[in-house]
Amino acid sequence: MKTEQHNSLRILQWMMAASLAFPVALFVFAAANSWISTNDIADREIERTLDVAHEHALKVFETIDRSLSEVNEIVRNRSDDDLRASSDAMSARLKQLTDALPQLKSVWVFDNKGRALVNSLNLALPHIDFSDRDYYNAHIAEDIGTFIGASLLPRPPYQGAPFFGVSRRRASADGSFTGVVQASVFPEYFEKFYARIGRAPGSFFALGLSNGTILARYPLSGAAKQIDPSGPIGRRIAAHPGGNLITIVAPGDNIERRIGYQRIAGYPIYVSAGLETSAIRDRWLKAISYHLIFGVPATALLFGLLLFALRRTRRLNFEAMKRREAEEALKHGQRLETLGQLTGGVAHDFNNLLTVIRSSVDLLQRPDLAPERRARYIAAISDTVNRAAKLTAQLLAFARRQTLKPEVFDVGQCVRSVTDIIGTLTGAPVEIITHLPDKPLHVDADLGQFETALINIAVNARDAMKGEGRLIITVVACERLPSATMPRKDGYVAVAIADSGSGIPADQFERIFEPFFTTKEVGQGTGLGLSQVFGFAKQSGGEVTVTSEVGKGSIFTLYLPRVADGAGPTLVVDEGAPADGNGLSVLVVEDNRDVGTFTTDALRELGYMTELKHSADAAFDELKRHAGRYDVVFSDVVMPGTSGIELAQAVRHLYPDLPVVLTSGYSHVLAQNGTFGFELLQKPYSIEQLSQVLAKAGNWRKSQREAVS
Known part of the structure; x- marks a missing residue:
């Protein structure tokens, strides 16, 4: 891309030299070059937007698939009568799952006759027959894994928005069909996401099955709900099933679009993103309108106009570079957010696998081990390593989260020791005042991350005060978090840092903890300081709050769970020889x-x-x-x-x-x-x-x- 930009600049420079002799040829060449460049930029924009939509859809279906597996494990080997008897508890668990995943409308468990045993709505009506639904029929004959069906309407007495089903087979111990586990997914969830990322004029998005059925689309009106696999569009997709860029006239609204599509690995789902060709053409007309307006006058003005075009091209190249950097930062932030939601559950499963592996290795090292037991342990290690590798592959798709090393320490003593460092960073013109408690207040947290959080808040306060003012650090005990209604047994320790700076404007207040958001000049800050404070507080079981008034300063308050004096969270066991049981x-x-x-x-x-x-x-x-x-x-x-x-x-x-x-x-x-x-x-x-x-x-x-x- 840099080569193309450099060539475009050199061409414009040459045209400036020849402008007096070839004004007409220059305009034709500039228009043609602008058309090619505009289409190339549009294709790259479509590909970048398609990458975002594909990554979003992949994570959504992986999360749904993982949730269905979890539900299947919960109901495995449980009879239909048992599930009906515990319907209230099961409904509550399923509701927790749907509440945690905004893309889910409901989760259902059906018997082998297509009747609901339990659902997250806590309204299972066993007399209603769902056996005609595609998400049920697909699993009767054989285990096909995860099935994704067409868009459906709720069956009375159930009401609500349209949905499509994602389902998996329930099977008994001998593999026979016992029913279906199904999740109802909102197409509206995808449509809202597409509306957020598709703000460019003429943007288009679609999510559909490999058989041509459209599940979700943006904009909502006009587009067809089904694409004929044997039609012109279906044949072009079949020629490049993995993904491609094509220009089509969409059925339904008859609008010509430049479309990029890509299949989601492991699922019969296609994601597409595109722009109307009329919008691309408008961009091109806008780009060359300057030439049309200023190229008509006398040849004497042409030189100056080409100089203007040269400068504009340089500015557009710079803006394109900054836009690419912002898009990469957005993708990185989305990965971190998704990782924060999934880390807990994956860590629990992964540590179970590691426990089996470590136990097997330890047992294999014992003398006089029977061959059949040795073979069993080796087979277990192999199977567990394969499952762990699958988990690792899923984790590599996300950004990593900082691992905390908690220890019990006195917050007041830590603030006292770190004050000297803060004073060095803020400088002599900033007066630092501390209000510390008379008795120790202990927390169980990562000491290094706590000190880093204090320094990050202090540095932001210094910049808000422009290097001169007053910084007040107060440590107190409190019973509950500001967002909580019930007090905690041991309470919390609150560390408040107040500055006399300029305060936070209202249009920036909601974004201060966003990763990569900064009001500083380029090279002066990464925008990760307050994000670290937020992540550390949440991961440690606390929170951080901010109050601010423009012109009067800000107060950042960090809350951490308090522990009893001298208490520790884990049992520390030294490595050594195994302790004999002696009949315990x-x-x-x-x-x-x-x-x-x-x-x-x-x-x-x-x-x-x-x-x-x-x-x-x-x-x-x-x-x-x-x-x-x-x-x-x-x-x-x-x-x-x-x-x-x-x-x-x-x-x-x-x-x-x-x-x-x-x-x-x-x-x-x-x-x-x-x-x-x-x-x-x-x-x-x-x-x-x-x-x-x-x-x-x-x-x-x-x-x-x-x-x-």
Whole structure:
């Protein structure tokens, strides 16, 4: 592209030299060159817009597909009567899923006769027959994976906007058809997105199936709802099924458009973006209108007009370069936002896989291992690595999130120590005043990220004060977040930084935490400082608020969850030799069967007696019958139904002398509220770590029993 721009400039310079001899030829050449350039720019704009629409659609369908897999796992091996009996709880879980995904209208579970068992609307009417729907019929004969159907209207008594179904097959243990799991997706969600990104005159977007059915489009009026695969457009798409740029006359509205289309990998879906050729032609006419207006007068004026064209071309090239940079920044920000929504769930699954791998490797290193068990462990490693590779491939499509290293520290002491650094950065003309509490206020957060957040806020305050003014830092304790209605048990620590600067204008207030947004000159700031503060606060379980008045300064307040003095969130276990069980009895509670099996195998190898349960309810029933048999309970946190934390709290209440050790790769509850006083072993863990923490807890139980006796 740089070569084309350079050639265009040289051509204009040559034409300036020859303008007196060849005015007519110059105008013809300039018009033709402008036409080619305008069409090239339009094609590149279509390709960039198509990339954005394709990436958006791919992430949406991947998220829906992953959600259907999760629902399928929840209802797997559960009978229809069982699902109907627990319809309220299931509806609540499905509603949580639809609330988290704005593209979903509802999620349904159907039996093998096409009748609804449960849905996210909590309004399942079993007498209504859905067996004629495409999302049901597609799965009867065989397992075809994920099916995406045509646009439909709700069936009475259900009401609402049109939708299209994304569904997967439910199957029994022997593979027979037991029903369908289906998600109703709003075409309106895509249409609104296209309206936001398609602001150029003549913009066009469409989302359709490979059979020619149009699911969503923008603009909404005029365009056809179906493209004939055997027609002229269908044949051109069939010639280049992966993607291409074509000029077509759209059926329905008969408008000629320049269209780019691309198929979404793994799905029978095409995304297209384009511009009306009349809009491209208007751009060209606008570009050459200057030549038409100023080329008519005498030849003496032509030289000056060409000089104007040369300068304008340079300016357009510079604007095109800045626009490309802004588009890349937008794509990067969208990846970061999507990653923030999905990281928690993916981290939990990935840590489960890593736990199986690590347990298998540790067991393979033990002497005198039977060949059949060795083969089983190796096969498990291979299978788990393949599943982990799939997760990794999905993660590589997103931007990475900063990994925090939390530790317990006194906020007041940290502010006191970092004040000198802030003073150096702001300079002597800025007076720094601190109001610190008399007693320590501890939080559990990443100390380095906390200091960076304070410095980022202070540097922004310095720039707002133009290097001179007053900066007041106040540390206080509070019961709740400004956005919360209920207080937290240990409360929060609030760090307020007030400046006497110019304040934040109203048109910029809503964007100050956006990545890459900055009001500074080019090269003076990246626009990531306050974005770091926002991300750190949210990831640490707190938040950041801003109050500002133009001409009177701003106050940034950072809230972090407070912890009891000296408390720590996790159990630190030193690596060392595995601790022998010596007959200690462990009740293992783990919903993931692979993780549970390898955990119990590892413990038995070390001399522990184990019992494995796959749910908190099953574990609680076991304790009711044989509580005295066990020395320690080892439970996962995130499980379907009753969580590990709820199980641990019930055990603490009914069996106060029975220790509970929790384990988790990721838990939103733990991130928000801590460990509730229970020991926590982070996944993935080694056999050494597992045996040491259980031996410590079990030996404490035995010592308590001996002391009583």
